[in-house]
Protein backbone atom coordinates (compact mmCIF):
# COMPACT_ATOMS: atom_id res chain seq x y z
CA UNK A 401 0.00 0.00 0.00
CA UNK A 402 1.39 3.34 -0.93
CA UNK A 403 0.97 5.64 2.04
CA UNK A 404 2.25 8.88 0.65
CA UNK A 405 4.30 10.11 -2.24
CA UNK A 406 7.83 11.12 -1.33
CA UNK A 407 8.02 14.76 -0.46
CA UNK A 408 11.35 16.42 -0.70
CA UNK A 409 12.39 19.95 -0.32
CA UNK A 410 15.08 21.06 -2.74
CA UNK A 411 17.01 22.82 -0.02
CA UNK A 412 16.98 19.89 2.38
CA UNK A 413 20.00 17.63 2.77
CA UNK A 414 19.34 13.88 2.47
CA UNK A 415 18.24 12.08 5.61
CA UNK A 416 20.54 9.18 6.35
CA UNK A 417 18.14 7.51 8.75
CA UNK A 418 15.16 5.27 9.15
CA UNK A 419 12.18 6.32 11.13
CA UNK A 420 9.10 4.53 12.41
CA UNK A 421 5.56 5.59 11.93
CA UNK A 422 2.36 4.34 13.41
CA UNK A 423 -0.88 4.75 11.53
CA UNK A 424 -4.09 5.52 13.40
CA UNK A 425 -4.94 1.85 13.46
CA UNK A 426 -2.16 1.46 15.99
CA UNK A 427 -0.42 -1.24 13.95
CA UNK A 428 3.27 -0.86 13.53
CA UNK A 429 4.38 -0.32 9.99
CA UNK A 430 7.18 1.38 8.26
CA UNK A 431 7.45 3.43 5.14
CA UNK A 432 9.95 2.28 2.59
CA UNK A 433 11.63 4.83 0.51
CA UNK A 434 12.46 3.24 -2.81
CA UNK A 435 15.53 4.49 -4.58
CA UNK A 436 13.40 5.55 -7.50
CA UNK A 437 11.36 7.73 -5.27
CA UNK A 438 8.18 5.90 -4.12
CA UNK A 439 7.20 5.05 -0.58
CA UNK A 440 5.36 2.02 0.66
CA UNK A 441 4.24 0.64 3.96
CA UNK A 442 4.98 -2.74 5.46
CA UNK A 443 2.58 -3.47 8.30
CA UNK A 444 4.03 -5.28 11.24
CA UNK A 445 7.65 -4.97 10.20
CA UNK A 446 10.37 -2.87 11.70
CA UNK A 447 12.49 -0.48 9.69
CA UNK A 448 13.70 -2.33 6.67
CA UNK A 449 13.30 0.92 4.79
CA UNK A 450 13.61 4.59 5.27
CA UNK A 451 11.16 7.44 5.51
CA UNK A 452 11.95 9.60 2.58
CA UNK A 453 14.95 11.82 2.53
CA UNK A 454 13.81 15.30 3.23
CA UNK A 455 13.02 17.61 6.08
CA UNK A 456 9.33 17.34 5.31
CA UNK A 457 9.48 13.55 5.51
CA UNK A 458 11.13 13.78 8.89
CA UNK A 459 8.50 16.23 10.08
CA UNK A 460 5.64 14.07 8.90
CA UNK A 461 7.25 11.09 10.60
CA UNK A 462 7.26 13.02 13.85
CA UNK A 463 3.64 13.98 13.54
CA UNK A 464 2.53 10.51 12.45
CA UNK A 465 4.29 9.05 15.42
CA UNK A 466 2.59 11.49 17.70
CA UNK A 467 -0.88 10.82 16.35
CA UNK A 468 -1.21 7.29 17.56
CA UNK A 469 -3.79 8.19 20.17
CA UNK A 470 -4.91 10.83 19.87
CA UNK A 471 15.07 40.14 23.55
CA UNK A 472 16.65 40.99 24.45
CA UNK A 473 15.99 44.29 26.24
CA UNK A 474 17.43 47.54 25.03
CA UNK A 475 19.96 47.88 27.80
CA UNK A 476 20.71 51.52 28.41
CA UNK A 477 23.80 51.44 30.52
CA UNK A 478 23.64 55.14 31.30
CA UNK A 479 20.42 54.55 33.16
CA UNK A 480 21.77 51.52 34.94
CA UNK A 481 22.33 52.50 38.50
CA UNK A 482 23.64 50.10 41.03
CA UNK A 483 24.86 52.94 43.21
CA UNK A 484 22.85 54.78 45.85
CA UNK A 485 19.18 55.32 46.46
CA UNK A 486 18.87 57.72 43.53
CA UNK A 487 19.49 54.97 41.00
CA UNK A 488 17.02 52.64 42.62
CA UNK A 489 14.41 55.37 42.87
CA UNK A 490 14.87 56.17 39.18
CA UNK A 491 14.61 52.50 38.33
CA UNK A 492 11.54 52.12 40.50
CA UNK A 493 9.85 55.15 39.00
CA UNK A 494 10.70 54.08 35.48
CA UNK A 495 9.53 50.54 35.95
CA UNK A 496 6.31 51.76 37.55
CA UNK A 497 5.59 54.13 34.70
CA UNK A 498 5.85 51.87 31.68
CA UNK A 499 4.77 53.61 28.48
CA UNK A 500 3.69 51.94 25.26
CA UNK A 501 5.99 52.05 22.25
CA UNK A 502 6.67 49.99 19.17
CA UNK A 503 9.83 47.96 19.33
CA UNK A 504 10.11 46.94 15.68
CA UNK A 505 13.44 45.25 15.87
CA UNK A 506 14.87 47.65 18.40
CA UNK A 507 15.87 44.80 20.68
CA UNK A 508 19.57 44.68 21.26
CA UNK A 509 21.39 41.51 20.35
CA UNK A 510 22.55 39.49 23.33
CA UNK A 511 26.11 38.63 22.35
CA UNK A 512 28.17 37.41 19.44
CA UNK A 513 27.06 36.87 15.89
CA UNK A 514 23.49 36.70 14.74
CA UNK A 515 21.70 33.71 13.26
CA UNK A 516 19.37 34.23 10.38
CA UNK A 517 15.65 34.35 11.06
CA UNK A 518 12.93 32.62 9.09
CA UNK A 519 10.25 35.10 10.04
CA UNK A 520 8.89 38.02 8.16
CA UNK A 521 6.67 39.35 10.89
CA UNK A 522 7.28 42.07 13.38
CA UNK A 523 6.76 42.36 17.05
CA UNK A 524 4.74 45.10 18.62
CA UNK A 525 5.68 45.47 22.24
CA UNK A 526 6.08 48.19 24.77
CA UNK A 527 9.16 49.58 26.44
CA UNK A 528 9.43 51.42 29.68
CA UNK A 529 11.21 54.74 30.12
CA UNK A 530 14.49 52.91 30.67
CA UNK A 531 13.98 51.21 27.34
CA UNK A 532 13.45 47.78 28.84
CA UNK A 533 10.71 46.06 26.89
CA UNK A 534 7.83 44.92 29.01
CA UNK A 535 6.89 41.24 28.66
CA UNK A 536 4.50 40.25 25.91
CA UNK A 537 0.97 39.52 27.00
CA UNK A 538 -1.78 37.62 25.24
CA UNK A 539 -3.00 40.94 23.86
CA UNK A 540 0.32 41.46 22.04
CA UNK A 541 0.07 38.24 20.10
CA UNK A 542 -1.07 39.66 16.81
CA UNK A 543 1.48 39.22 14.06
CA UNK A 544 2.65 42.53 12.63
CA UNK A 545 4.84 43.21 9.62
CA UNK A 546 8.46 42.56 10.36
CA UNK A 547 11.97 42.84 9.05
CA UNK A 548 15.10 41.40 9.96
CA UNK A 549 17.43 38.50 10.02
CA UNK A 550 18.11 38.10 13.73
CA UNK A 551 16.83 34.98 15.42
CA UNK A 552 14.06 35.94 17.84
CA UNK A 553 13.92 33.92 21.00
CA UNK A 554 10.90 34.18 23.32
CA UNK A 555 11.36 33.53 27.03
CA UNK A 556 9.17 33.82 30.08
CA UNK A 557 10.19 36.66 32.34
CA UNK A 558 11.67 40.11 32.12
CA UNK A 559 15.21 41.17 31.18
CA UNK A 560 17.70 39.79 33.68
CA UNK A 561 15.89 36.42 33.96
CA UNK A 562 18.01 33.29 33.67
CA UNK A 563 15.94 32.21 30.69
CA UNK A 564 17.17 35.31 28.87
CA UNK A 565 20.76 34.26 29.63
CA UNK A 566 19.96 30.75 28.37
CA UNK A 567 18.65 32.24 25.12
CA UNK A 568 21.93 34.14 24.71
CA UNK A 569 23.96 31.01 25.38
CA UNK A 570 22.00 28.92 22.89
CA UNK A 571 21.82 31.56 20.18
CA UNK A 572 24.59 34.15 20.50
CA UNK A 573 23.49 37.39 18.93
CA UNK A 574 19.81 36.54 19.12
CA UNK A 575 17.06 38.98 19.95
CA UNK A 576 15.53 37.79 23.23
CA UNK A 577 11.85 38.59 23.61
CA UNK A 578 10.41 38.71 27.14
CA UNK A 579 6.95 37.20 27.63
CA UNK A 580 4.78 37.39 30.70
CA UNK A 581 3.86 33.68 30.65
CA UNK A 582 5.27 30.51 29.14
CA UNK A 583 2.01 30.09 27.27
CA UNK A 584 2.70 33.40 25.54
CA UNK A 585 6.27 32.37 24.66
CA UNK A 586 4.92 29.19 23.04
CA UNK A 587 2.27 31.12 21.15
CA UNK A 588 4.81 33.69 20.04
CA UNK A 589 6.62 30.88 18.20
CA UNK A 590 3.43 29.29 16.91
CA UNK A 591 2.32 32.65 15.49
CA UNK A 592 5.74 33.37 13.92
CA UNK A 593 6.35 36.34 16.20
CA UNK A 594 9.41 34.52 17.51
CA UNK A 595 11.55 31.77 16.00
CA UNK A 596 12.36 29.89 19.18
CA UNK A 597 11.13 29.63 22.76
CA UNK A 598 13.31 28.86 25.75
CA UNK A 599 11.92 26.64 28.49
CA UNK A 600 13.63 25.72 31.78
CA UNK A 601 12.86 22.04 32.42
CA UNK A 602 15.01 20.89 35.29
CA UNK A 603 17.49 21.99 37.88
CA UNK A 604 20.28 20.15 39.64
CA UNK A 605 18.94 21.23 43.04
CA UNK A 606 15.21 21.74 42.54
CA UNK A 607 14.53 18.86 40.13
CA UNK A 608 12.04 18.95 37.27
CA UNK A 609 9.89 21.96 36.54
CA UNK A 610 6.74 19.92 36.13
CA UNK A 611 4.47 22.56 34.74
CA UNK A 612 6.78 23.03 31.81
CA UNK A 613 6.62 19.35 30.94
CA UNK A 614 2.85 19.69 30.73
CA UNK A 615 3.30 22.63 28.37
CA UNK A 616 5.50 20.58 26.06
CA UNK A 617 2.68 18.11 25.69
CA UNK A 618 -0.08 20.67 25.19
CA UNK A 619 1.76 22.39 22.35
CA UNK A 620 3.17 21.05 19.12
CA UNK A 621 6.58 22.66 19.22
CA UNK A 622 9.72 20.58 18.79
CA UNK A 623 12.78 20.52 21.01
CA UNK A 624 15.70 21.59 18.82
CA UNK A 625 18.40 22.18 21.42
CA UNK A 626 19.33 22.28 25.07
CA UNK A 627 21.60 24.40 27.22
CA UNK A 628 22.80 23.91 30.74
CA UNK A 629 23.29 27.14 32.58
CA UNK A 630 25.12 27.50 35.90
CA UNK A 631 22.82 29.59 38.06
CA UNK A 632 24.31 32.04 40.53
CA UNK A 633 21.69 33.65 42.76
CA UNK A 634 22.00 36.96 44.60
CA UNK A 635 19.88 38.47 47.37
CA UNK A 636 18.83 41.88 46.05
CA UNK A 637 17.35 44.83 47.90
CA UNK A 638 16.94 48.53 47.50
CA UNK A 639 20.21 50.32 48.24
CA UNK A 640 20.78 50.92 51.95
CA UNK A 641 18.42 48.14 53.07
CA UNK A 642 19.86 45.81 55.72
CA UNK A 643 19.11 42.17 56.42
CA UNK A 644 17.21 42.97 59.59
CA UNK A 645 14.71 45.21 57.72
CA UNK A 646 13.45 42.28 55.67
CA UNK A 647 10.07 40.66 56.22
CA UNK A 648 9.76 38.92 52.84
CA UNK A 649 11.78 37.30 50.06
CA UNK A 650 10.34 37.07 46.55
CA UNK A 651 11.46 34.87 43.69
CA UNK A 652 10.66 32.10 41.25
CA UNK A 653 9.75 28.94 43.23
CA UNK A 654 12.84 27.13 41.91
CA UNK A 655 15.12 29.95 43.05
CA UNK A 656 13.51 29.98 46.50
CA UNK A 657 13.99 26.22 46.75
CA UNK A 658 17.60 26.47 45.59
CA UNK A 659 18.46 29.01 48.30
CA UNK A 660 16.38 27.74 51.19
CA UNK A 661 19.21 26.42 53.38
CA UNK A 662 21.38 29.47 52.83
CA UNK A 663 18.55 31.86 53.68
CA UNK A 664 17.93 29.94 56.88
CA UNK A 665 21.65 29.96 57.72
CA UNK A 666 21.63 33.72 57.21
CA UNK A 667 18.88 33.93 59.85
CA UNK A 668 16.40 35.10 57.25
CA UNK A 669 13.35 33.34 58.63
CA UNK A 670 10.88 35.55 56.82
CA UNK A 671 8.02 34.85 54.44
CA UNK A 672 8.96 33.41 51.03
CA UNK A 673 6.70 34.40 48.17
CA UNK A 674 6.72 32.79 44.77
CA UNK A 675 6.47 34.93 41.65
CA UNK A 676 6.75 34.09 37.96
CA UNK A 677 10.40 34.89 37.41
CA UNK A 678 13.48 35.98 39.33
CA UNK A 679 14.09 39.23 37.48
CA UNK A 680 10.39 40.06 37.76
CA UNK A 681 10.80 39.85 41.54
CA UNK A 682 13.71 42.31 41.37
CA UNK A 683 11.76 44.65 39.15
CA UNK A 684 8.80 44.49 41.55
CA UNK A 685 10.93 45.40 44.57
CA UNK A 686 12.44 48.35 42.70
CA UNK A 687 9.22 49.54 41.09
CA UNK A 688 7.37 49.59 44.40
CA UNK A 689 10.20 50.96 46.52
CA UNK A 690 9.90 48.03 48.94
CA UNK A 691 12.41 48.41 51.77
CA UNK A 692 11.18 45.34 53.63
CA UNK A 693 11.40 42.96 50.68
CA UNK A 694 14.31 41.20 48.97
CA UNK A 695 14.38 39.42 45.63
CA UNK A 696 16.47 36.41 44.66
CA UNK A 697 17.72 37.03 41.14
CA UNK A 698 20.84 37.41 39.01
CA UNK A 699 23.54 40.04 39.38
CA UNK A 700 22.42 41.32 36.00
CA UNK A 701 18.90 41.89 37.36
CA UNK A 702 20.50 43.99 40.16
CA UNK A 703 22.17 46.19 37.54
CA UNK A 704 19.07 46.51 35.41
CA UNK A 705 16.73 47.49 38.24
CA UNK A 706 19.13 49.52 40.37
CA UNK A 707 19.24 47.14 43.33
CA UNK A 708 22.09 46.35 45.69
CA UNK A 709 23.52 42.85 46.06
CA UNK A 710 23.07 42.16 49.75
CA UNK A 711 24.46 38.62 49.43
CA UNK A 712 26.14 36.98 46.47
CA UNK A 713 26.06 33.29 45.50
CA UNK A 714 23.28 32.26 47.89
CA UNK A 715 22.34 29.00 46.13
CA UNK A 716 22.68 26.03 48.49
CA UNK A 717 25.07 24.24 46.17
CA UNK A 718 27.85 25.90 44.21
CA UNK A 719 27.18 23.60 41.25
CA UNK A 720 23.63 24.78 40.67
CA UNK A 721 22.76 24.16 37.04
CA UNK A 722 19.48 24.61 35.18
CA UNK A 723 18.73 22.81 31.95
CA UNK A 724 16.73 24.69 29.34
CA UNK A 725 15.32 23.35 26.09
CA UNK A 726 14.93 25.36 22.90
CA UNK A 727 11.69 24.95 20.98
CA UNK A 728 10.87 25.59 17.34
CA UNK A 729 7.99 25.10 14.95
CA UNK A 730 9.95 22.53 12.98
CA UNK A 731 12.19 19.72 14.20
CA UNK A 732 15.82 19.74 13.24
CA UNK A 733 17.18 16.93 11.14
CA UNK A 734 18.96 14.58 13.53
CA UNK A 735 22.59 13.70 12.84
CA UNK A 736 25.09 11.14 13.96
CA UNK A 737 28.31 13.15 13.75
CA UNK A 738 27.97 14.60 17.23
CA UNK A 739 26.29 13.53 20.48
CA UNK A 740 22.53 13.86 20.29
CA UNK A 741 19.83 13.43 22.85
CA UNK A 742 16.21 12.51 22.15
CA UNK A 743 13.21 13.35 24.33
CA UNK A 744 10.03 11.31 24.14
CA UNK A 745 6.76 11.12 26.04
CA UNK A 746 4.55 8.05 26.19
CA UNK A 747 1.51 6.58 27.93
CA UNK A 748 0.12 3.07 28.09
CA UNK A 749 -3.28 1.68 28.82
CA UNK A 750 -2.30 -1.75 30.05
CA UNK A 751 -2.39 -2.92 33.58
CA UNK A 752 0.62 -3.79 35.64
CA UNK A 753 4.15 -2.59 35.85
CA UNK A 754 5.59 -4.61 33.02
CA UNK A 755 5.11 -1.90 30.40
CA UNK A 756 7.61 0.38 32.04
CA UNK A 757 9.98 -2.53 32.44
CA UNK A 758 9.66 -3.35 28.73
CA UNK A 759 10.24 0.26 27.73
CA UNK A 760 13.39 0.46 29.79
CA UNK A 761 14.56 -2.89 28.38
CA UNK A 762 14.11 -1.62 24.82
CA UNK A 763 16.76 0.99 25.59
CA UNK A 764 18.96 -1.23 27.76
CA UNK A 765 19.24 -3.98 25.12
CA UNK A 766 20.50 -1.44 22.62
CA UNK A 767 22.97 0.12 25.00
CA UNK A 768 21.15 3.42 24.99
CA UNK A 769 21.63 5.40 28.17
CA UNK A 770 18.70 7.23 29.66
CA UNK A 771 19.47 10.63 31.13
CA UNK A 772 16.02 11.23 32.54
CA UNK A 773 12.74 9.56 33.33
CA UNK A 774 9.86 11.49 34.78
CA UNK A 775 6.22 10.61 35.27
CA UNK A 776 3.35 13.07 35.32
CA UNK A 777 -0.33 12.43 35.92
CA UNK A 778 -2.20 12.01 32.65
CA UNK A 779 -4.13 15.28 32.56
CA UNK A 780 -7.03 14.13 30.40
CA UNK A 781 -7.35 10.78 32.18
CA UNK A 782 -5.80 11.03 35.64
CA UNK A 783 -7.54 7.92 37.03
CA UNK A 784 -8.19 4.48 35.58
CA UNK A 785 -10.79 2.18 37.13
CA UNK A 786 -9.81 -1.45 36.89
CA UNK A 787 -11.97 -4.43 37.74
CA UNK A 788 -10.10 -6.48 40.27
CA UNK A 789 -11.36 -10.06 40.39
CA UNK A 790 -9.28 -10.83 43.47
CA UNK A 791 -10.83 -8.04 45.44
CA UNK A 792 -14.26 -8.66 43.99
CA UNK A 793 -14.54 -5.00 43.06
CA UNK A 794 -12.76 -2.29 41.20
CA UNK A 795 -9.54 -0.48 41.93
CA UNK A 796 -8.51 3.00 40.92
CA UNK A 797 -5.08 3.65 39.49
CA UNK A 798 -3.37 6.87 38.55
CA UNK A 799 -2.61 7.15 34.85
CA UNK A 800 0.73 8.62 33.92
CA UNK A 801 2.58 10.21 31.08
CA UNK A 802 6.23 9.19 31.07
CA UNK A 803 8.92 11.56 29.85
CA UNK A 804 12.20 9.95 28.88
CA UNK A 805 15.43 11.51 27.59
CA UNK A 806 17.97 9.18 26.06
CA UNK A 807 21.43 9.59 24.63
CA UNK A 808 21.02 8.75 20.98
CA UNK A 809 19.98 10.49 17.80
CA UNK A 810 16.84 9.53 15.90
CA UNK A 811 19.19 9.20 12.94
CA UNK A 812 20.56 6.03 14.57
CA UNK A 813 18.87 2.71 13.76
CA UNK A 814 19.20 1.60 17.39
CA UNK A 815 17.07 4.57 18.50
CA UNK A 816 14.53 3.99 15.73
CA UNK A 817 14.29 0.32 16.61
CA UNK A 818 13.93 1.03 20.32
CA UNK A 819 11.00 3.35 19.58
CA UNK A 820 9.42 0.89 17.18
CA UNK A 821 9.51 -1.70 19.91
CA UNK A 822 8.11 0.70 22.48
CA UNK A 823 5.20 1.51 20.19
CA UNK A 824 4.12 -2.10 20.47
CA UNK A 825 3.06 -1.70 24.08
CA UNK A 826 2.31 1.99 24.48
CA UNK A 827 -0.94 3.71 23.57
CA UNK A 828 0.67 7.08 22.91
CA UNK A 829 4.19 7.96 21.90
CA UNK A 830 5.53 11.30 20.77
CA UNK A 831 9.08 12.31 19.92
CA UNK A 832 9.46 15.75 21.46
CA UNK A 833 12.76 16.27 19.68
CA UNK A 834 16.17 14.90 18.77
CA UNK A 835 18.81 17.56 19.33
CA UNK A 836 22.52 18.12 19.99
CA UNK A 837 23.56 17.66 23.59
CA UNK A 838 25.00 20.64 25.38
CA UNK A 839 28.58 19.48 25.85
CA UNK A 840 30.04 22.79 27.02
CA UNK A 841 32.02 22.22 30.18
CA UNK A 842 31.03 24.31 33.14
CA UNK A 843 33.02 24.69 36.27
CA UNK A 844 31.44 25.11 39.64
CA UNK A 845 33.14 27.75 41.72
CA UNK A 846 35.23 26.36 44.57
CA UNK A 847 33.04 25.66 47.59
CA UNK A 848 33.36 28.21 50.36
CA UNK A 849 35.29 27.07 53.44
CA UNK A 850 32.15 26.61 55.53
CA UNK A 851 30.65 24.25 52.93
CA UNK A 852 32.90 21.45 54.16
Ligand SMILES: O=C(O)C(=O)Cc1ccccc1
Nearest residue numbers: 561562563652654677678722
Ligand atom coordinates in the same frame (compact mmCIF):
# COMPACT_ATOMS: atom_id res chain seq x y z
O1 LIG B 1 12.97 33.12 36.76
C1 LIG B 1 13.93 33.03 35.97
O2 LIG B 1 14.85 33.85 35.92
C2 LIG B 1 13.98 31.88 35.07
O3 LIG B 1 14.52 31.96 34.01
C3 LIG B 1 13.47 30.57 35.60
C4 LIG B 1 14.52 30.03 36.53
C5 LIG B 1 14.40 30.20 37.89
C6 LIG B 1 15.38 29.71 38.74
C7 LIG B 1 16.48 29.07 38.22
C8 LIG B 1 16.61 28.91 36.86
C9 LIG B 1 15.62 29.38 36.01
